[in-house]
Amino acid sequence: MGATAGIVVIGDEILSGKFGDENARFLIAELRSLGVELRRISVIPDDLDDIADTVPRFARRFDHVFTSGGVGPTHDDLTMEGIARGFGTRVVRVPELEARVRAYWGDKLAPANLRLAEVPAGAQLLYGDPVWPVVAYQNVYILPGVPGLFRRKFQDIRERFRAAPLVLARLYARGDEGVLAPHLDAVVAAHPGAKLGSYPRFEEQDFRVLVTVEGVDPAAVGAAVDDLAARLGELVVRVEPAA
Amino acid sequence: MGATAGIVVIGDEILSGKFGDENARFLIAELRSLGVELRRISVIPDDLDDIADTVPRFARRFDHVFTSGGVGPTHDDLTMEGIARGFGTRVVRVPELEARVRAYWGDKLAPANLRLAEVPAGAQLLYGDPVWPVVAYQNVYILPGVPGLFRRKFQDIRERFRAAPLVLARLYARGDEGVLAPHLDAVVAAHPGAKLGSYPRFEEQDFRVLVTVEGVDPAAVGAAVDDLAARLGELVVRVEPAA
Numbered sequence: 001m002g003a004t005a006g007i008v009v010i011g012d013e014i015l016s017g018k019f020g021d022e023n024a025r026f027l028i029a030e031l032r033s034l035g036v037e038l039r040r041i042s043v044i045p046d047d048l049d050d051i052a053d054t055v056p057r058f059a060r061r062f063d064h065v066f067t068s069g070g071v072g073p074t075h076d077d078l079t080m081e082g083i084a085r086g087f088g089t090r091v092v093r094v095p096e097l098e099a100r101v102r103a104y105w106g107d108k109l110a111p112a113n114l115r116l117a118e119v120p121a122g123a124q125l126l127y128g129d130p131v132w133p134v135v136a137y138q139n140v141y142i143l144p145g146v147p148g149l150f151r152r153k154f155q156d157i158r159e160r161f162r163a164a165p166l167v168l169a170r171l172y173a174r175g176d177e178g179v180l181a182p183h184l185d186a187v188v189a190a191h192p193g194a195k196l197g198s199y200p201r202f203e204e205q206d207f208r209v210l211v212t213v214e215g216v217d218p219a220a221v222g223a224a225v226d227d228l229a230a231r232l233g234e235l236v237v238r239v240e241p242a243a
Numbered sequence: 244m245g246a247t248a249g250i251v252v253i254g255d256e257i258l259s260g261k262f263g264d265e266n267a268r269f270l271i272a273e274l275r276s277l278g279v280e281l282r283r284i285s286v287i288p289d290d291l292d293d294i295a296d297t298v299p300r301f302a303r304r305f306d307h308v309f310t311s312g313g314v315g316p317t318h319d320d321l322t323m324e325g326i327a328r329g330f331g332t333r334v335v336r337v338p339e340l341e342a343r344v345r346a347y348w349g350d351k352l353a354p355a356n357l358r359l360a361e362v363p364a365g366a367q368l369l370y371g372d373p374v375w376p377v378v379a380y381q382n383v384y385i386l387p388g389v390p391g392l393f394r395r396k397f398q399d400i401r402e403r404f405r406a407a408p409l410v411l412a413r414l415y416a417r418g419d420e421g422v423l424a425p426h427l428d429a430v431v432a433a434h435p436g437a438k439l440g441s442y443p444r445f446e447e448q449d450f451r452v453l454v455t456v457e458g459v460d461p462a463a464v465g466a467a468v469d470d471l472a473a474r475l476g477e478l479v480v481r482v483e484p485a486a
Contacts, residue, residue, distance in 0.1 A: 012438075013442060014271075015281045015284070016281065016409075017271040029260050039287075039288060040258070040288075041258070042283065043285075045283075072420055072443060075427050075428050075439070076439065077441075105421070110419060110422045110424065110425075112420070112422075112425065148446065166259075176348075177316050177355070178316045178356035180317065181355030182353075188318050195255075196318070196319070197256055197261070197289075199261075200315060203391065212256070
């Protein structure tokens with residue numbers, strides 16, 4: 001596989017059910033289409049220690065890390081400070097951002113708005129949108145929690161992450177997962193270039209198990225699907241070819 | 244606050260976008276209505292080491308841990324083994340479960356189905372449904388990934404987790420978050436029994452910021468809302484009383 005990624009959603013409002021998550025869901029689909037392997041999503045509270053502990057851990061394990069939320073001007077916006085603390089640095093006010101904040105709010109500027117100009121020392125500013133950059137610290141991309149803004153800012157930087165696309169095939173089978181299991185084991189062993197998933201479903205009319213086969217090499221995926229279909233014989237309901 | 248909880252969703256299929264998460268979303272609402280404070284959700288791959296590392300870590304930090312997925316008979320069902328490894332024990336076949344598996348499948352039994360009778364040594368079997376128990380290891384409740392089954396099994400055990408309900412009030416305000424920030428800070432400092440969240444919205448007609456106020460003590464929540472409303476004066480659009 002190619003590049004890996006992790007997502008840290010920072011927000012009491014998700015954990016307490018006040019808002020449903022939209023940002024991780026959006027990013028799952030985006031990363032998939034970019035060919036990046038998403039390896040972990042964690043939803044954590046607006047808590048300084050938890051942010052400081054979680055984000056650097058993700059940054060060591062994955063190629064790219066995306067955070068959502070906690071970047072506004074109020075008491076519960078702790079992401080910048082948490083990330084700074086986690087990486088052993090501090091938050092600094094950046095003149096380039098301060099100028100943009102002052103220009104945007106003009107004489108309506110409240111002191112708290114200047115928190116939007118504060119980032120971990122050493123952070124990079126990535127301009128897609130010409131006015132408001134995305135703040136990145138090392139391999140951590142710090143995105144806002146408001147879904148519309150989250151999406152827009154990710155769009156500004158998405159092409160940096162493009163990797164080899166994944167190929168996916170689906171095989172729908174009748175029969176119990178227990179009957180399929182030894183055949184799946186055999187195909188997994190014989191086709192290291194393909195990754196298999198097995199998902200039983202009890203509410204479908206025409207199949208009992210969806211088997212997914214995926215990988216970066218279309219030939220390897222095709223060979224694994226053919227092998228599995230041959231082994232399962234009349235248990236196969238249909239195969240949806242690699243997209 | 245009362246009892247805390249964490250959720251570990253185990254499933255490549257969520258991370259790769261083949262299925263959307265339904266189980267964490269369901270459990271967020273259930274835990275909320277039970278008065279349990281959800282502190283973390285992690286979505287991790289079908290990976291033995293990751294399961295073994297993640298689940299015991301959750302079990303140490305939270306009162307209750309719920310896992311979703313990875314409990315079937317196929318090669319990608321690694322939850323029981325991962326949890327056993329993480330807690331330094333091993334998987335054993337339980338005669339009580341083996342009898343149920345054999346009775347259910349009868350002469351259609353495939354050897355792989357017997358994996359459903361294997362649990363970490365020392366696990367408890369919790370009967371809500373009279374036939375298929377929920378498997379628990381210490382404070383970890385091991386639930387299946389198929390959404391219909393996940394919900395049914397959680398319903399079987401949900402009353403064990405009932406705690407003090409939370410009270411929530413919402414204050415909708417016009418005006419910029421930066422203007423609200425010092426008032427929120429003051430209310431947070433003066434009302435330790437209430438937890439405030441501030442959520443800007445840019446697509447609403449009549450308000451710019453939703454402030455949530457919550458806690459276990461209705462009087463403390465009410466006092467905090469009244470204090471905030473008095474401070475904000477005409478910036479208040481409306482208050483939705485504590486439910």
